[in-house]
Amino acid sequence: xxxxxxxxxxxxxxxxxxxxxxxxxxxxxxxxxxxxxxxxxxxxxxxxxxxxxxxxxxxxxxxxxxxxxxxxxxxxxxxxxxxxxxxxxxxxxxxxxxxxxxxxxxxxxxxxxxxxxxxxxxxxxxxxxxxxxxxxxxxxxxxxxxxxxxxxxxxxxxxxxxxxxxxxxxxxxxxxxxxxxxxxxxxxx
Numbered sequence: 285x286x287x288x289x290x291x292x293x294x295x296x297x298x299x300x301x302x303x304x305x306x307x308x309x310x311x312x313x314x315x316x317x318x319x320x321x322x323x324x325x326x327x328x329x330x331x332x333x334x335x336x337x338x339x340x341x342x343x344x345x346x347x348x349x350x351x352x353x354x355x356x357x358x359x360x361x362x363x364x365x366x367x368x369x370x371x372x373x374x375x376x377x378x379x380x381x382x383x384x385x386x387x388x389x390x391x392x393x394x395x396x397x398x399x400x401x402x403x404x405x406x407x408x409x410x411x412x413x414x415x416x417x418x419x420x421x422x423x424x425x426x427x428x429x430x431x432x433x434x435x436x437x438x439x440x441x442x443x444x445x446x447x448x449x450x451x452x453x454x455x456x457x458x459x460x461x462x463x464x465x466x467x468x469x470x471x472x473x
Contacts, residue, residue: 331396345393346406351415353387354379354430378419378427381407444471 293316296302304314305323317323332339354377361373385403388394407428410416416428444467445451453460462468 331394331398331402342394343406346388346398346403347409349388349391349393350384350403350406351410351430353384354410354416354428358430374429377429378421379429380421380425380427382425384428444468 293302293304296316297304300319302316303319304316307313307315315323332343357379358377361377381400381404384407385398385400388398388403404426407416407418407426411418411428414433415430417431419427421427444465445454448454448465448467450460454465455461
């Protein structure tokens with residue numbers, strides 16, 4: 285039975301009636317659909333995936349460019365603040381998802397057409413990283429602006445001991461010690 289079904293599916297593919305699409309969620313399974321239809325983003329992974337692989341570099345570049353745009357807007361506020369006051373400067377520093385989307389589209393860094401909701405996802409990651417803040421305007425749209433960190437992270441967090449999962453077991457004597465620590469050796473090199 286499986287070989288007969290396989291032959292039928294192959295014939296339908298050859299006649300371009302159906303096509304096989306790989307799902308991001310289940311890469312081992314083939315999903316068949318009508319040939320002239322485009323698969324949904326939930327199936328292919330959208331813009332963040334290429335051949336079922338997450339495009340880390342692409343997302344990083346988008347992250348950097350969105351943040352750069354928001355920083356540029358913030359830098360323009362210095363002159364405005366001197367002329368019109370801090371409230372006017374603050375209003376200029378904020379950018380909508382649509383503003384950032386236009387900027388990214390005009391840059392032409394993406395071969396894929398990005399949707400506004402994908403840019404919102406990138407802006408939300410910047411929000412969670414503490415690089416931007418978000419507010420809501422009168423229309424209910426989100427506005428974002430770059431922010432500076434209040435304090436630099438403490439030194440203990442920057443070195444591996446601060447986040448080591450076995451730090452409590454670490455001592456000068458014993459199997460877990462600074463001399464044999466792979467994390468510390470990697471950090472120092």
